[in-house]
Amino acid sequence: MISVAIEKKLKGYAGAGTLKVQHQFATGSVTAIHGPSGAGKTTFLKIVAGLTSPENGLITVNEQVWLDTARKVNLSPQQRRLGFVFQDYALFPNMSVTEHMQYATNDKDWIDYLLKAGKLETLTKHQPAYLSGGQQQRLAILRALAIKPQIILMDEPFSALDKLTKNELIIELSAVFKTLKSTVLVVTHNPDELSRIADEELYISAI
């Protein structure tokens, strides 16, 4: 269970806005996070990942305190060991598809399984510049899953995919999530696209 209660002032949201989220994410659940543009959805994921700090907040994961602003506890992103799929993919320009995966794990069978699930098994030697936008996006997702994370954060992970590819990938990913028993938080502008795998929705709006 991930328990989150955070408050962060946002710079630039219609002057001044505050992101306030109080929510519990059940272990193994998939949550579709949505809300208006600029409301702080990406900022929320970054707070959970430890990449941004809120003014006030408490985050616990299975009784372990990740963040407690009152007690000045704030685990680093490395200590949190979660999978993060960034909106801009954050791929390495000089690494091939396989090298991206090997950078994250030595488990060859797991790499082969993921590349097949994401239909990149024929493009293993390609660097990002030689992949389409949708293929780059799939590589970003598979790379995040390579470390077998217990918690997976994804920011608009299907935006570059056509409907068919998206639906097929969502089914494959759903099987991976179940295997890993991962808790998954997905920011999406279209919660309907996740209706087949999402256990719940969380609406975020800055106030």
Ligand SMILES: Nc1ncnc2c1ncn2[C@@H]1O[C@H](COP(=O)(O)OP(=O)(O)OP(=O)(O)O)[C@@H](O)[C@H]1O
């Ligand atoms: N570290 C930060 N500290 C304070 N404010 C921030 C920080 N990062 C971003 N912001 C501001 O917070 C607001 C929300 O940004 P964010 O990217 O989280 O929104 P979003 O809901 O993901 O938007 P979109 O749906 O358009 O991607 C923006 O106005 C941004 O300028």
